[in-house]
Amino acid sequence: MNTTIMLFLLQDGITNGAIYALLGLALVLVFAVTRVILIPQGEFVTYGALSYAMLATGQVPGTAQLAVAMGLVAFALDLFFARKALHARLVMRSAALNIVFPVALLGLTYALVGPNTPIAVNIALALLIVAAIGLFLYRIAFQPIAHTSVLVLLIASVGCHLALQGLGLVFFGAEGLRGPALSNAAVTAGPLRFTGQSLAVYGLTVAFIVALWLFFGYTKTGKALRATAVNRLGARLVGIRTTLSGQIAFLLASVIGALSGILIVPITTLYYDTGFLIGLKGFIAAIIGGLVSYPLTAVAAILVGIVEAFSSFYASNFKEVIVFFLILPVLVLRSLAAPQVEEEKD
Amino acid sequence: MSALLTVSDVHIAYGKVEAVRGVSLDVASNEIVTIIGANGAGKTTLLNAVMGILPLKGRTTFAGIDLAPLDIEDRVATGLSLVPEHRELFGTMNVEDNLELGAFRIARATAATSLERVYALFPRLKERRKQLAGTLSGGEQQMLAMGRALMGAPKLLMLDEPSLGLAPIIVADIFRIVTELRTAGVSVLLVEQNAQAALQIADRAYVMELGEFVLSGTAKEIASNKRVAASYLGFQHEGESAI
Numbered sequence: 001m002n003t004t005i006m007l008f009l010l011q012d013g014i015t016n017g018a019i020y021a022l023l024g025l026a027l028v029l030v031f032a033v034t035r036v037i038l039i040p041q042g043e044f045v046t047y048g049a050l051s052y053a054m055l056a057t058g059q060v061p062g063t064a065q066l067a068v069a070m071g072l073v074a075f076a077l078d079l080f081f082a083r084k085a086l087h088a089r090l091v092m093r094s095a096a097l098n099i100v101f102p103v104a105l106l107g108l109t110y111a112l113v114g115p116n117t118p119i120a121v122n123i124a125l126a127l128l129i130v131a132a133i134g135l136f137l138y139r140i141a142f143q144p145i146a147h148t149s150v151l152v153l154l155i156a157s158v159g160c161h162l163a164l165q166g167l168g169l170v171f172f173g174a175e176g177l178r179g180p181a182l183s184n185a186a187v188t189a190g191p192l193r194f195t196g197q198s199l200a201v202y203g204l205t206v207a208f209i210v211a212l213w214l215f216f217g218y219t220k221t222g223k224a225l226r227a228t229a230v231n232r233l234g235a236r237l238v239g240i241r242t243t244l245s246g247q248i249a250f251l252l253a254s255v256i257g258a259l260s261g262i263l264i265v266p267i268t269t270l271y272y273d274t275g276f277l278i279g280l281k282g283f284i285a286a287i288i289g290g291l292v293s294y295p296l297t298a299v300a301a302i303l304v305g306i307v308e309a310f311s312s313f314y315a316s317n318f319k320e321v322i323v324f325f326l327i328l329p330v331l332v333l334r335s336l337a338a339p340q341v342e343e344e345k346d
Numbered sequence: 347m348s349a350l351l352t353v354s355d356v357h358i359a360y361g362k363v364e365a366v367r368g369v370s371l372d373v374a375s376n377e378i379v380t381i382i383g384a385n386g387a388g389k390t391t392l393l394n395a396v397m398g399i400l401p402l403k404g405r406t407t408f409a410g411i412d413l414a415p416l417d418i419e420d421r422v423a424t425g426l427s428l429v430p431e432h433r434e435l436f437g438t439m440n441v442e443d444n445l446e447l448g449a450f451r452i453a454r455a456t457a458a459t460s461l462e463r464v465y466a467l468f469p470r471l472k473e474r475r476k477q478l479a480g481t482l483s484g485g486e487q488q489m490l491a492m493g494r495a496l497m498g499a500p501k502l503l504m505l506d507e508p509s510l511g512l513a514p515i516i517v518a519d520i521f522r523i524v525t526e527l528r529t530a531g532v533s534v535l536l537v538e539q540n541a542q543a544a545l546q547i548a549d550r551a552y553v554m555e556l557g558e559f560v561l562s563g564t565a566k567e568i569a570s571n572k573r574v575a576a577s578y579l580g581f582q583h584e585g586e587s588a589i
Contacts, residue, residue: 220450
């Protein structure tokens with residue numbers, strides 16, 4: 001292999017790895033705060049990507065209607081759980097978030113959609129739609145069972161994944177879609193050619209990681225989220241609502257997922273079920289990071305991307321096998337180290 | 347003095363086993379009340395249930411508000427605060443972050459003055475403010491747990507075994523601070539195995555045995571009670587057996 005090919009593969013691997021890093025970070029965040037292993041993360045990717053692609057063709061994606069429907073269910077659940085201590089402020093707040101927000105978003109989508117809508121508007125709409133879905137998904141599927149075991153939450157998570165994937169087929173059809181690139185600019189550096197799209201992937205990944213770091217390190221809400229992850233009872237005892245923390249975690253995860261989808265849909269054709277495989281690779285990175293370490297997850301994600309790029313060059317049939325095989329030695333090492341980890345926790 | 351916390355005829359069960367049976371107590375404003383009793387008497391269970399961590403049967407009100415429909419978070423908002431036995435600190439976060447989170451519900455400006463007050467009460471915490479909570483010594487962790495609770499400006503602080511596992515000199519320090527809290531207008535409900543120290547600073551006391559209150563009265567009365575002296579204070583009156 002010559003250096004040029006190696007550089008190409010590295011470039012490709014890092015671009016994909018950056019996406020996996022974003023997804024892996026979202027998985028770690030959601031698991032730390034809510035103990036949910038977020039299998040539907042892949043659907044957030046698909047929904048974001050394909051909603052954006054449909055908006056770009058001038059159609060209103062079915063996800064916008066789904067957000068309204070989920071909002072109605074969320075509102076009904078809010079009323080049901082608060083039925084013993086119902087007061088006007090609570091009803092108004094819940095109605096504003098669960099009904100007014102998604103309906104306004106649907107109206108806005110119908111008003112703005114068209115073949116000549118600017119890319120930035122389409123991106124914003126796609127992000128908002130998926131953010132709403134993420135928020136309501138937590139309210140409907142996970143908040144009522146937040147106190148149960150990790151296994152129960154995982155089963156619910158698999159259920160959500162299957163349901164959302166099926167709905168994805170209804171909304172987007174079995175055909176794949178591609179979206180317009182964020183920018184058609186390109187920069188050449190030696191043998192490598194950086195497209196505007198891949199530069200946007202690097203830029204936004206770094207920006208998001210920095211933004212997350214600032215959010216968790218320096219804002220009250222970010223610290224409250226970390227506190228919930230470290231000690232749920234302690235967090236409740238200082239008045240931090242774990243349901244609010246869960247909602248914020250899901251909101252961040254859905255936005256990260258949708259953004260990842262929007263970033264890759266101009267590079268590769270996405271189908272209604274592609275997100276799952278992409279999400280799984282983020283999951284591998286998160287597992288290598290032990291579902292706790294953000295920096296380790298980011299590094300592992302880049303590694304996953306590079307391994308994937310090289311294995312698709314050498315043995316493309318076994319590309320996924322090789323990538324998923326990465327998880328085995330990590331699990332063996334982690335299981336050997338497990339007793340010590342438990343001691344540290346106490 | 348008006349009653350701040352009232353607990354009437356409370357029963358708490360773990361499945362079919364009733365750990366607390368028909369307990370009633372009240373705490374007034376500016377009062378230190380202690381519950382003493384042996385390990386397993388149900389003291390911690392009672393505090394956890396009042397805070398909303400465990401379900402209870404019976405009536406509990408705080409500052410005139412019925413606590414029954416309120417979550418832990420809502421109870422915190424009414425001015426009720428618990429420093430639990432295991433402290434429940436945010437171990438991987440530093441001392442200052444722990445304290446700031448204690449004021450999660452409080453406006454930023456008020457939180458800043460609370461922080462100065464807590465640092466004045468616990469100068470040690472100021473020295474260690476950038477250190478991770480999990481790396482503090484036991485006494486410092488207890489101070490941090492109390493400081494974190496005080497950051498929320500509670501009306502009543504419930505302390506669960508603050509002296510557990512600490513060196514005597516630190517215990518004295520912590521009990522001195524508890525008395526200072528009363529001066530600052532914070533009532534304290536103190537659960538302790540260290541009966542002698544608790545009775546010295548408390549206004550009133552309840553003695554708990556096997557899930558029930560067997561005695562109550564002013565701290566002086568309880569301290570001079572022969573049975574209490576024998577069972578909890580470790581000395582015997584003439585002609586009495588220990589039990």
